[in-house]
Amino acid sequence: MNTDASPSLTERRKAATQLDIALAAAELFATRGPDGTTAEEIAGRAGVALRTFYRYFRSKQDAVSPLLASGADRWRSLLEETEPGTPLPRALETAVERALAAPDEEGVQGLLRIRGLLRAAADDPALRAVWYRVNQESEERLVPVIARLAGEDREPLEVRLVAAAATDAIRIALETWAATEAAAEGPDSPAALAVRCLRRLAGTMAA
Numbered sequence: 001m002n003t004d005a006s007p008s009l010t011e012r013r014k015a016a017t018q019l020d021i022a023l024a025a026a027e028l029f030a031t032r033g034p035d036g037t038t039a040e041e042i043a044g045r046a047g048v049a050l051r052t053f054y055r056y057f058r059s060k061q062d063a064v065s066p067l068l069a070s071g072a073d074r075w076r077s078l079l080e081e082t083e084p085g086t087p088l089p090r091a092l093e094t095a096v097e098r099a100l101a102a103p104d105e106e107g108v109q110g111l112l113r114i115r116g117l118l119r120a121a122a123d124d125p126a127l128r129a130v131w132y133r134v135n136q137e138s139e140e141r142l143v144p145v146i147a148r149l150a151g152e153d154r155e156p157l158e159v160r161l162v163a164a165a166a167t168d169a170i171r172i173a174l175e176t177w178a179a180t181e182a183a184a185e186g187p188d189s190p191a192a193l194a195v196r197c198l199r200r201l202a203g204t205m206a207a
Contacts, residue, residue, distance in 0.1 A: 005027065009044075011134040014056075015066070017052070017056070017178060018056050018068070019055065019066050020046045020047070020065045021042060021043070021046040021048065021053060021057065021063050021068040021069060022063055022064050022065070022067035022134075023046070023064075024042050024045035024046035024112075024178070025037070025042045025046075025063040025064045025067075026064050026067055026116065026117055027045065027113075027116075027129070028041060028042060028115045029046060029064065029116065029117060029120040030095070030113070030119070030120060031116075032076035032114025033120055033123070033124070033186070034060060034061055034124040034126070034127050034173060035124070037060060038055055038060065039054070039057075039059070039060045039063075040053075042060055042063055043100075044051075046090060057128065057195040059075055061080075061124065061126040061129075061130050062130055062131060064117055064127070065130050065134055065180065067113065067117075067134070068130065068131060068134040069134050069137070069138070070138075071099065071114065071136060072135070072138035072141075072167075073098055073101075073138075074099045075095050075098075075099030075100070075170070076077075076138065076141060076142055076145060078095040078098050078099055079091060079092070079142075079149070080145050081091055082094070082095065083147060084148065084161075085147065086149065087124050087198075087205050088146070088149055088150055088162065088184055089198065089201075092151055092166050092198050093195050093199070095112060096166075096169075096191065096195065096196075097191050097195060098196045099174075099191075099195055100170075100174075100189070100190040100191035101185075102184035102189070102191075107184070108185075110185045111184040111190060112184065113205075114178065114190075115177070115178040116129070117131070118174065118175055118179075119178055119179075131157065135167055135168075135171050138167055139163050139164055139167040140163075142163040142166065142167060143159060143163045145162055146159050146162050146163045146166075148158045150162070151206075160191050165201050166198065166201075169194055169197035169198050169200075169201060170194050172197060173190055173193035173194035173196075173197050174192075174194075176193055177189065177193055179191045
């Protein structure tokens with residue numbers, strides 16, 4: 001097992017291939033729906049063999065998990081960069097605003113991919129299960145980050161509640177936005193909705 005903090009070249013190539021497959025799956029799901037898409041078509045769009053697809057993913061729905069997880073990884077990474085002593089509600093808001101921002105065309109397209117996937121998931125239980133699993137995994141990984149920011153005086157139960165509430169706030173904001181035609185920026189954007197959700201919870205997060 002690689003114990004180096006930096007991923008090896010092999011690991012980076014593997015991650016890049018998985019992301020290529022995830023992007024291909026997201027594009028096909030958004031236009032055809034999961035029912036109208038096969039694993040073979042996803043592999044072809046990504047430029048890999050079908051056996052390579054199944055080396056990394058158990059099902060066609062599972063193929064989008066790296067794409068969904070990348071957003072959670074980004075916001076958790078931003079939260080980890082927060083200076084200790086920063087009030088927790090402020091730290092959460094700042095990280096989510098940055099993570100869900102769409103300052104350029106690439107950022108807009110990234111959010112639109114998520115919108116397409118969430119709309120497809122509404123009618124596909126397997127795809128919806130992947131979305132919920134990614135959120136659950138994100139919540140679990142968020143716990144030690146929240147614990148560090150909250151300080152030693154916070155009870156473990158409260159830390160877990162904050163991690164769960166923050167994760168669900170972002171999930172609900174994205175799902176709410178995906179069901180509308182709102183822009184990726186502005187008062188009804190994912191970032192704005194997530195901040196609104198977090199502020200509703202601020203009373204329970206305050207020191």
